[in-house]
Amino acid sequence: MYETHVGSPRNRVDGRKKVTGTAPYAAEFTAPDLAQGYVVNSAIAKGRITAIDTKDALAVPGVIQVFTHQNRPRTAWRSTAYQDEVAPPGKPFRPLYDERIHYSGQPIALVVAEDFEIARYAASLVRVSYEAEQHQTDLTKVREQAYTPKYRTSMGPPSPRGDAEAAFGRSPVKVEGSYRIAVEHHNPMEPHASTVVWEGDGKITVHDKIQGCQNTQRYIRQVFGLSASDVHVISPYVGGAFGSGLRPQYQLFLAVMAALELKRSVRVVLTRDQMFTFTYRPDGLQEVAMAANEDGALQAIRHDLIGNTSTFEDYTEQTVGWSGMTYHCENYKGTYKVAQLDTYTPGDMRAPGAPTGLFPSESAVDELCHKLGMDPLKFRLKNYNQVDEATGKPFTSKELRAALQLGAERFGWSKRNHKPRSMKEGNELIGWGMAVGMWEAAMQKTAARAVLTIDGKLEVASASADIGTGTYTIMAQIAADALGLPIEKVTALLGDSSLPSAPVEGGSWGAASTGTAVELACHAVREKLFGYARGINDSPLGAAGVNEVQFREGRIALISDPSRFVTIQDAMVAGGVDRIEAEETASPSKITMLKYSSYAHSAAFVEVRVDEELGVVRVTRVVQAIAAGRILNPKTARSQILGGTVFGIGMALHEESMADHNLGRFMNHNIAEYHIPVNADVPNIDVIFVDEHDDLTSPIGVKGLGEIGICASPAAIANAVFHATGKRIRELPITIDKILGTKEAA
Amino acid sequence: MNRFSYARPGSVADAVRELAGHPAAKVIAGGTNLVDLMKYNVERPTHLVDVGRLPGLKEIEEAGEGLRIGALVSNTAAAYDERVKERYPLLSSAILAGASPQLRNAATTGGNLLQRTRCYYFYDPATPCNKREPGSGCPAKNGQNRILAILGTSEHCIATHPSDMCVALAALEAVVKVVGPNGERSIPMADFHRLPGNMPEKDTNLHADEIILGVELPEPRFAKHYTYLKLRDRLSYAFALVSVAAALEMDGDTIGEARIALGGVAHKPWRVEEAEMMLRGKTADRRVFAAVAERILEGAQGFGHNDFKVDLARRAVIRALSQAARGTPQSQTDKRIQ
Incomplete structure (x- = not known):
C-alpha cells in the first residue's frame, strides 16, 4: 500500500545536520x-x-x-x-x-x-x-498598586457570565485557595x-x-x-x-x-548568567474559588490574578480565562490585574498563562472532587462542555472526552481508590492525579514558495522558523505528498528574511500556518504541472481533471488506471520549462474565526511516589492523551508532547528563579542552581493521540502541539501529590520543604 | 577571566617551588570548578600551576591496613576501583551521588577537597560576599539562603561546602597528605576544612604554598553497614540540601563504632563525636537514632529559606542510620529512598 509521508512517523530532515554539528546556529x-x-x-x-x-x-x-x-x-x-x-x-x-x-x-x-x-x-x-x-521586585508588596491594563496583546479575561458570587454563596460544596507559581526563565x-x-x-x-x-x-x-x-x-x-x-x-x-x-x-x-537578564514567565498571585452541587454539577468559578509586569510595558497573559472555558459552568468571573516591578518585562514562555491558570483551577477541581467524594474523571465528564461558554461559540472540534477515556484506560485509572493516602509501598506513598489542559489552536497569515525543478527536486520555503519542533520535517512531508516525490527530493528552507513572509513561530500555530502555506504553494505547482501533462499530444491522462489523477513516485497517473501516467520530467519538457515556481499565502478562515472557538485539549494522568518522611517526590508514570486534530508526524509530535510534559514536571517540581528582593536581582542564575528536570526526574511518558477530525481550524486539519503538552501536567502532578499525601500544595515548585511544611487537608 | 600565566611542572618538588614563587597562583588539575570560577571573575589567579600530569599521584595503593588515593585519581576512578568498592563502599557511593559522569571523569580527588561553595552570592561578583571580597558583607543571611548552612555559621558567612566525597572521607576519618616547602604533613579530614569564622575567604587549612598528595583511608571497618543519603532539589545532578554519610560497626543488632557526617549543612562536613558515642553499645532503634539526630543538630539555626533544613537533617540522619543498620545502603542509581 502507498504510504503518505503525512501521518507517518518520519525522522527529522535536519536531524543529521544537528547531531553532526553542521546545522549552524x-x-x-x-x-x-x-x-x-x-x-x-x-x-x-x-x-x-x-x-x-x-x-x-x-x-x-x-x-x-x-x-x-x-x-x-x-x-x-x-x-x-x-x-x-x-x-x-x-x-x-x-x-x-x-x-x-x-x-x-x-x-x-x-x-x-x-x-x-x-x-x-x-x-x-x-x-x-x-x-x-x-527598588521593588516583590509582587506581594505591590498588590495594592495593581491595575487593569488599558491595552493588552493577549486575550483578556472572558466576560463574566451569570453571577459567580451569588452562585458560590448558595452552592453546598465549595473550595477556595490562593496559588502561586515561581518565576521561571526559559533557558x-x-x-x-x-x-x-x-x-x-x-x-x-x-x-x-x-x-x-x-x-x-x-x-x-x-x-x-x-x-x-x-x-x-x-x-x-x-x-x-x-x-x-x-x-x-x-x-x-x-x-x-x-x-x-x-x-x-x-x-x-x-x-548563561545573562540568559537571566531579560524575559521570564511572570509571577502571579492567584485566587480561585469553585462551587458545585452535591451531585457534582459545577455552579460557580471565580479566578483572580495579580501578575507582575515591568515599569515600561504592560505584559498580560490569558491565565484566568482557562478556568472559565474548561467546563460547563453558568457562573464565571475572572479578573486580571498587573502590578509593576523593577524587572525586565515578563514574556511568553511555553503556553503562556495556560499551565499557570490551569494549575490553580485544576487543583480546585481536584479539591472539589475530594470534598464531593467524587471520581475526578467522572466530575470532568459530568461537567463536560461542547461549547466555549466564554464566547458562546461551538468548538471546531473537541475530542477531550475520548482523550479522558483513552488516557484513563491506558493509565488504569479505574483501579484508583479515591481516598488520599490509600496506596503505599515501602517508605513511599503513591498517588494518582489527573488534570485536563487546553491551548488555543490558531493559524496566522503565512506565505510559502514552492519550486519544482526538472531534475525532480522540490524546494519549499517560508520565512518562518523551526525552533526545534520539526517544522522543516512537516514541510518536507506535506510537499513530498503534494507532488508525489520521495522526501529526500524535497528541501525545506526557513529562517531567512528574504523568503515569503511569515510571523514569528510561536503559539503552536507554526505547523497549521506554514504547513498550509506549503501545501497551497505545492498545489499551485501541481496545477501547472498537471496542465503541462495534459498538454502532451495524446496525453495518457486523456481528459482527466486534476482530481482524477494522483501524484506518486514522480508520476502523474490516472487514479482509475495508474498504468496511464506522465512523469514529472516529461510534463515539464512538454511545457517547455525547467522549473515551476509558485508562492501562496495561507490565511486563517474568517468564518472559523467568527463562528467557532478552536482549542487543542489534553488529559494528563500521573503517578507520583512520595517519601513522606523526607519530602522527596518522584514522578513515576505519565499518560498524556492529546486531542489536537490531525497528527502530521507521530514521531516529532510525540517528541513535542514529551518535551511539554518534561516542562510540566519542571514547573511542578523544580523550576524557580529566586530573587533577592533586597538586591532586586535573580540569584540562582545558572543551570547548576536553576533546576530543570534531568533524566532521573523523567519517567516513562506514554503519549496517546486521539483521533480528531477538524477542517475548520486549518485546511490541513492541524491544531498545533508545541504547547498543549505542558498545560495539564503541573496540575496533574500536584493532584497526584495530594492523592499520595493528603497535602494540597498551592505553590509551585513542590519542593522537599513544602512537602514537609504542609499539613494534611481535613 | 583575567590574564594569567601558566606552568606545568614535571615533578612534585618543582610544583611546590613553582607555587612558592607565585603567591597569587592557583593549582589546577581537573579544572571543573576553578575554570568556571575564573570565567565568572570570582577567582582571579595571575598564575596557574597545572599539577594534572604530575607523576606518582594517579595511583590507588595499599597503605598499611588502609588505602591511599592519589590526589590526581579521578572521581570516577576512585568510585569504581574494586578495592574502594569492596572496603570503602561509602566513599564510592558518596562520589557517585555527586556531579555527572562527565564531571567525575575530569574531577580529581585533590580538586574535590578544594571545591568551593555554591552560594549564589559567592558566584555573582555584582553582589557583596565576604568569602569572595572580604569585608564586603553577606547578603545571603537575609537573602536567598535555601542551600546554605544551618550549623557552624558566622556573622560573616553562611556558605556550605558542596562536596559529597568529603562527607564520606570525614566519616571514614581519612587523612589528607600534603606537601609544602617544609616537607610533607598529614591533616585529618576533621581539620582540613574550616568553619568560616571571621575569615570566610579561607576554606581549608591547606597553606597557600602546599599541594595535596592524596588521602589515606584507615583500616576498613564499615564495608557492610553504611549509607550515603543525599537529599536535593531534583533526583540527580544537584548539590545536597542535606546529605548524610553513616557508617556503623554492627554485632547483630548492637552498634559498635559509629560515624555520622553531614553534608550541605555547614562550611565543612559536619561531625559530632559525642553524638556518635551515643550509639555505641546500643541496639539499632529509631528512638536512639532520633536522639542522636537531636544531638547532631543541636544549635542548628536557619536563616529563613533554609529553616527547613534543620528538620530535614534530623529526618535524614534517622533514615540514614536505619539504612546503615539494616545493611541496605542507599542506591545512587535507583532513586527510591531505601
Whole structure:
C-alpha cells in the first residue's frame, strides 16, 4: 500500500545536520575580521549611572571599543521604533539609551574586542558608579498598586457570565485557595546570540537567535533607520527558545549597533548568567474559588490574578480565562490585574498563562472532587462542555472526552481508590492525579514558495522558523505528498528574511500556518504541472481533471488506471520549462474565526511516589492523551508532547528563579542552581493521540502541539501529590520543604 | 577571566617551588570548578600551576591496613576501583551521588577537597560576599539562603561546602597528605576544612604554598553497614540540601563504632563525636537514632529559606542510620529512598 509521508512517523530532515554539528546556529556563523562583544550588566535594580569608567578596559590590547549610553551612536529616539511584532503595549526597553537603570541585569555597556576572552576580561575592568534608588521586585508588596491594563496583546479575561458570587454563596460544596507559581526563565539550550556580518556600504547580514527572522529585520530597520535591502537576516536553526526568542533581545541591538558603528562584523553571545537578564514567565498571585452541587454539577468559578509586569510595558497573559472555558459552568468571573516591578518585562514562555491558570483551577477541581467524594474523571465528564461558554461559540472540534477515556484506560485509572493516602509501598506513598489542559489552536497569515525543478527536486520555503519542533520535517512531508516525490527530493528552507513572509513561530500555530502555506504553494505547482501533462499530444491522462489523477513516485497517473501516467520530467519538457515556481499565502478562515472557538485539549494522568518522611517526590508514570486534530508526524509530535510534559514536571517540581528582593536581582542564575528536570526526574511518558477530525481550524486539519503538552501536567502532578499525601500544595515548585511544611487537608 | 600565566611542572618538588614563587597562583588539575570560577571573575589567579600530569599521584595503593588515593585519581576512578568498592563502599557511593559522569571523569580527588561553595552570592561578583571580597558583607543571611548552612555559621558567612566525597572521607576519618616547602604533613579530614569564622575567604587549612598528595583511608571497618543519603532539589545532578554519610560497626543488632557526617549543612562536613558515642553499645532503634539526630543538630539555626533544613537533617540522619543498620545502603542509581 502507498504510504503518505503525512501521518507517518518520519525522522527529522535536519536531524543529521544537528547531531553532526553542521546545522549552524546564530553564534556559529562567522565572517572575516569578526569582532566579539561582551555585555556589562547593571548590578543595581533601579537608579542611575553616575559614572562609567572605561579607561582600563580600553587600555587592554585587543579592545576595539566600549559602548555605553555616553558614546553610543544615534538610534531612533521614539520608543515606538523599538516595538517589535509581538511587543506588549508600552515603551520597549532601549539598550544604552540613557543613564537610567530599570532592572538588575540591564545591559549598560558593550565591550568589543578582537576575541571573546579579551572582551570578557576587559568587561571586568569597566567601573560603574551608581546612584541607587529604592527598588521593588516583590509582587506581594505591590498588590495594592495593581491595575487593569488599558491595552493588552493577549486575550483578556472572558466576560463574566451569570453571577459567580451569588452562585458560590448558595452552592453546598465549595473550595477556595490562593496559588502561586515561581518565576521561571526559559533557558533554551542555545543562548541568545547575534552575529552581524558587515557587508560594506551600510549593508549587514544578521544571524540572530529569533523565532521569526522578519521580526528581527523589521526591528533593525526601525531602530537603525535602515532599508529592507540593507538588512538580510539568516537564522536557519534555533536551539530551543520556548518564547524567549519571540522578541529581538538586547544582544541583537548591541551587535548591530557595534557593527554599523565600527563598520566591521561583530558577534555578541550572552552567557548563561545573562540568559537571566531579560524575559521570564511572570509571577502571579492567584485566587480561585469553585462551587458545585452535591451531585457534582459545577455552579460557580471565580479566578483572580495579580501578575507582575515591568515599569515600561504592560505584559498580560490569558491565565484566568482557562478556568472559565474548561467546563460547563453558568457562573464565571475572572479578573486580571498587573502590578509593576523593577524587572525586565515578563514574556511568553511555553503556553503562556495556560499551565499557570490551569494549575490553580485544576487543583480546585481536584479539591472539589475530594470534598464531593467524587471520581475526578467522572466530575470532568459530568461537567463536560461542547461549547466555549466564554464566547458562546461551538468548538471546531473537541475530542477531550475520548482523550479522558483513552488516557484513563491506558493509565488504569479505574483501579484508583479515591481516598488520599490509600496506596503505599515501602517508605513511599503513591498517588494518582489527573488534570485536563487546553491551548488555543490558531493559524496566522503565512506565505510559502514552492519550486519544482526538472531534475525532480522540490524546494519549499517560508520565512518562518523551526525552533526545534520539526517544522522543516512537516514541510518536507506535506510537499513530498503534494507532488508525489520521495522526501529526500524535497528541501525545506526557513529562517531567512528574504523568503515569503511569515510571523514569528510561536503559539503552536507554526505547523497549521506554514504547513498550509506549503501545501497551497505545492498545489499551485501541481496545477501547472498537471496542465503541462495534459498538454502532451495524446496525453495518457486523456481528459482527466486534476482530481482524477494522483501524484506518486514522480508520476502523474490516472487514479482509475495508474498504468496511464506522465512523469514529472516529461510534463515539464512538454511545457517547455525547467522549473515551476509558485508562492501562496495561507490565511486563517474568517468564518472559523467568527463562528467557532478552536482549542487543542489534553488529559494528563500521573503517578507520583512520595517519601513522606523526607519530602522527596518522584514522578513515576505519565499518560498524556492529546486531542489536537490531525497528527502530521507521530514521531516529532510525540517528541513535542514529551518535551511539554518534561516542562510540566519542571514547573511542578523544580523550576524557580529566586530573587533577592533586597538586591532586586535573580540569584540562582545558572543551570547548576536553576533546576530543570534531568533524566532521573523523567519517567516513562506514554503519549496517546486521539483521533480528531477538524477542517475548520486549518485546511490541513492541524491544531498545533508545541504547547498543549505542558498545560495539564503541573496540575496533574500536584493532584497526584495530594492523592499520595493528603497535602494540597498551592505553590509551585513542590519542593522537599513544602512537602514537609504542609499539613494534611481535613 | 583575567590574564594569567601558566606552568606545568614535571615533578612534585618543582610544583611546590613553582607555587612558592607565585603567591597569587592557583593549582589546577581537573579544572571543573576553578575554570568556571575564573570565567565568572570570582577567582582571579595571575598564575596557574597545572599539577594534572604530575607523576606518582594517579595511583590507588595499599597503605598499611588502609588505602591511599592519589590526589590526581579521578572521581570516577576512585568510585569504581574494586578495592574502594569492596572496603570503602561509602566513599564510592558518596562520589557517585555527586556531579555527572562527565564531571567525575575530569574531577580529581585533590580538586574535590578544594571545591568551593555554591552560594549564589559567592558566584555573582555584582553582589557583596565576604568569602569572595572580604569585608564586603553577606547578603545571603537575609537573602536567598535555601542551600546554605544551618550549623557552624558566622556573622560573616553562611556558605556550605558542596562536596559529597568529603562527607564520606570525614566519616571514614581519612587523612589528607600534603606537601609544602617544609616537607610533607598529614591533616585529618576533621581539620582540613574550616568553619568560616571571621575569615570566610579561607576554606581549608591547606597553606597557600602546599599541594595535596592524596588521602589515606584507615583500616576498613564499615564495608557492610553504611549509607550515603543525599537529599536535593531534583533526583540527580544537584548539590545536597542535606546529605548524610553513616557508617556503623554492627554485632547483630548492637552498634559498635559509629560515624555520622553531614553534608550541605555547614562550611565543612559536619561531625559530632559525642553524638556518635551515643550509639555505641546500643541496639539499632529509631528512638536512639532520633536522639542522636537531636544531638547532631543541636544549635542548628536557619536563616529563613533554609529553616527547613534543620528538620530535614534530623529526618535524614534517622533514615540514614536505619539504612546503615539494616545493611541496605542507599542506591545512587535507583532513586527510591531505601
